Amino acid sequence: MSLTTDPNDPKLKEGQKNETGQHEIYLVLSEEERAKGFIQPVRNSYVHVGRKIEMKGGTIEPLPREEAKRYGDPDKYVAFLRYPESESPLVGKALTQEEVDNMGKYFGGCGAVTSMGQALSETYARDPKFYGATYCTGCNKHLPVDEFVWDGTNQKVGSIQEIKEWPKDQDEPHSLKESFKKEIEDLINRHSLENGSDTPDFILAEYLTGCLENFNKTLQAREKWWGREINHKVEEK
Numbered sequence: 001m002s003l004t005t006d007p008n009d010p011k012l013k014e015g016q017k018n019e020t021g022q023h024e025i026y027l028v029l030s031e032e033e034r035a036k037g038f039i040q041p042v043r044n045s046y047v048h049v050g051r052k053i054e055m056k057g058g059t060i061e062p063l064p065r066e067e068a069k070r071y072g073d074p075d076k077y078v079a080f081l082r083y084p085e086s087e088s089p090l091v092g093k094a095l096t097q098e099e100v101d102n103m104g105k106y107f108g109g110c111g112a113v114t115s116m117g118q119a120l121s122e123t124y125a126r127d128p129k130f131y132g133a134t135y136c137t138g139c140n141k142h143l144p145v146d147e148f149v150w151d152g153t154n155q156k157v158g159s160i161q162e163i164k165e166w167p168k169d170q171d172e173p174h175s176l177k178e179s180f181k182k183e184i185e186d187l188i189n190r191h192s193l194e195n196g197s198d199t200p201d202f203i204l205a206e207y208l209t210g211c212l213e214n215f216n217k218t219l220q221a222r223e224k225w226w227g228r229e230i231n232h233k234v235e236e237k
């Protein structure tokens with residue numbers, strides 16, 4: 001197995017073909033990008049817990065065979081989970097028998113713990129949504145990241161959570177924002193860009209950082225409203 005930091009590396013397409021087993025090559029963020037700071041702790045192993053369907057305050061209704069056809073194979077879906085008004089615009093979800101039997105619980109996971117190298121772990125820490133799927137040593141294949149939790153936690157792989165207690169040997173994430181702001185400040189200063197508005201560089205840096213944060217927040221709020229996830233995945237073939 002090898003690593004590349006080039007998303008256009010021709011070996012990536014070739015090396016991610018096999019459905020089982022590890023890929024020959026994985027994409028990671030460059031050292032420079034990782035050095036900008038982590039927004040989640042660096043974690044090296046995850047557990048395959050499987051999927052979990054949440055009721056979200058909804059009700060389970062029978063799904064007539066005629067209607068089940070709309071979701072594909074009518075033998076596969078047996079019920080419909082109808083979400084409450086609060087989940088709108090989402091209406092609900094067709095359920096398989098296995099999903100009905102395991103509502104609110106993890107199921108289908110093999111329980112294996114998979115460990116990975118530092119570059120991959122740091123890529124997750126810098127950009128938790130970088131990968132859409134990850135390898136399970138127990139199943140010997142790649143599966144969606146939300147079937148896994150970080151070992152020793154309840155946090156799903158690929159999720160961003162407020163971390164109450166950061167590992168003692170790791171830098172806390174606000175240093176990322178601070179270092180970014182400092183660089184902007186220096187840049188404004190170097191190009192004398194504060195002259196245009198007669199505003200001190202540190203106030204301009206604060207303003208620009210605020211713009212970026214506001215943009216991120218707005219985009220996330222919009223995507224959440226539409227039930228979409230902001231995700232840029234490594235292409236899985």
Ligand SMILES: [Zn+2]
Pocket residue numbers: 048109110111112136137138139140
């Ligand atoms: Zn597994």
